[in-house]
Amino acid sequence: MPIVRNLSRAASQVLQRPGCGCQASIGSVRCISFSPRKVTSDASFHSVSFSETDHPRVLITGGLGQLGVGLAQLLRKRFGKNNVILSDIRKPPDNVFYSGPFIYSDILDYKNLREIVVNNRITWLFHYSALLSAVGEANVPLARAVNITGLHNILDIAAEHSLRLFVPSTIGAFGPTSPRNPTPDLCVQRPRTIYGVSKVHAELMGEYYHYRYGLDFRCLRYPGIISADSQPGGGTTDYAVQIFHDAMKSGKFQCNLKPDTRLPMMYIDDCLRATLEIMEAPTDSLSMRTYNISAMSFTPEELVQEVRKHIPELQVNYNMDAVRQAIADSWPMNFDDSNARKDWGWKHDYDLPELVSTMLNLLGSVGTTTRVAQVN
Ligand code: AKB
Numbered sequence: 001m002p003i004v005r006n007l008s009r010a011a012s013q014v015l016q017r018p019g020c021g022c023q024a025s026i027g028s029v030r031c032i033s034f035s036p037r038k039v040t041s042d043a044s045f046h047s048v049s050f051s052e053t054d055h056p057r058v059l060i061t062g063g064l065g066q067l068g069v070g071l072a073q074l075l076r077k078r079f080g081k082n083n084v085i086l087s088d089i090r091k092p093p094d095n096v097f098y099s100g101p102f103i104y105s106d107i108l109d110y111k112n113l114r115e116i117v118v119n120n121r122i123t124w125l126f127h128y129s130a131l132l133s134a135v136g137e138a139n140v141p142l143a144r145a146v147n148i149t150g151l152h153n154i155l156d157i158a159a160e161h162s163l164r165l166f167v168p169s170t171i172g173a174f175g176p177t178s179p180r181n182p183t184p185d186l187c188v189q190r191p192r193t194i195y196g197v198s199k200v201h202a203e204l205m206g207e208y209y210h211y212r213y214g215l216d217f218r219c220l221r222y223p224g225i226i227s228a229d230s231q232p233g234g235g236t237t238d239y240a241v242q243i244f245h246d247a248m249k250s251g252k253f254q255c256n257l258k259p260d261t262r263l264p265m266m267y268i269d270d271c272l273r274a275t276l277e278i279m280e281a282p283t284d285s286l287s288m289r290t291y292n293i294s295a296m297s298f299t300p301e302e303l304v305q306e307v308r309k310h311i312p313e314l315q316v317n318y319n320m321d322a323v324r325q326a327i328a329d330s331w332p333m334n335f336d337d338s339n340a341r342k343d344w345g346w347k348h349d350y351d352l353p354e355l356v357s358t359m360l361n362l363l364g365s366v367g368t369t370t371r372v373a374q375v376n
Pocket residue numbers: 132133134169170171172195222223224225234235236237238
């Protein structure tokens with residue numbers, strides 16, 4: 001694997017980015033075969049003790065990305081604090097470290113992963129380690145290692161230990177030849193990013209392991225996810241998070257997509273709830289293993305108009321980034337999630353006005369337009 005070993009400097013730069021959602025050390029990629037592997041007797045691991053309950057015992061990989069901390073909070077409320085372990089290769093901030101079990105785990109190190117699963121009697125795994133679309137194009141070998149090789153480790157661990165496995169997919173799993181308005185669950189998928197290719201691979205491999213080995217694989221294709229707690233992490237839909245931070249900080253926003261670029265989006269609370277709901281759905285309600293989920297679709301200009309209802313002084317200019325624009329132009333404009341609604345009752349709570357007022361409330365701006373006016 002010399003291509004991966006040679007990456008270390010670039011890789012560590014990307015891995016240091018806050019919110020890249022990535023979790024992998026670069027030097028430890030190795031060949032993988034699907035068979036039980038020996039755990040050596042010198043395995044040293046600091047385990048977390050669980051209370052004895054009927055709840056699942058959960059591991060979240062890539063826990064310091066956009067969704068991990070919020071998901072851990074939701075799952076801990078439901079299953080108990082000590083039944084949910086957040087993991088990453090990065091050092092957690094104090095608030096994360098002191099809010100519940102956190103451990104180092106490297107998805108490219110099979111033995112490390114296996115020790116964690118065995119020592120903590122993990123039964124459910126949420127696999128969030130991944131490089132997103134824009135950052136993946138900037139470092140294809142790293143994206144390939146993390147998103148594809150890492151996934152192979154996760155699938156093997158999950159199959160060997162009979163875990164219920166959740167892997168997020170994305171609108172990015174579609175491409176320019178897919179129907180874009182709306183995009184159904186089953187159609188042509190020819191993405192043009194390494195991120196999209198890795199996600200189609202994940203969908204197909206997970207489904208293959210399900211039919212071949214009985215793996216309880218569950219997958220949702222997420223739209224762009226918008227949350228107040230985390231900074232954007234290298235995605236094409238990041239503008240829809242960045243606008244809130246910039247509107248608050250300076251009252252000025254530079255958008256890297258064209259004003260009429262329509263993409264499916266979702267507020268984080270809906271996304272996390274959908275994730276828990278599909279994991280809890282009875283097996284016989286699932287007619288498929290990979291579902292589209294959707295809440296709303298909007299363009300940058302529509303988002304700006306909605307934000308201006310609260311912050312009329314917001315100044316916006318458009319400075320298109322060619323890479324991101326090409327990616328966005330190949331993605332779904334509207335997502336058909338009728339199967340998720342029919343099979344396991346998916347229903348979103350947040351539309352665009354609700355999303356915008358919630359984000360501004362959380363970031364502290366609703367009713368404080370003078371703050372932006374003062375900055376200006
Ligand atoms: C990205 O923009 O890369 C992600 C996604 C839509 O999967 N937010």
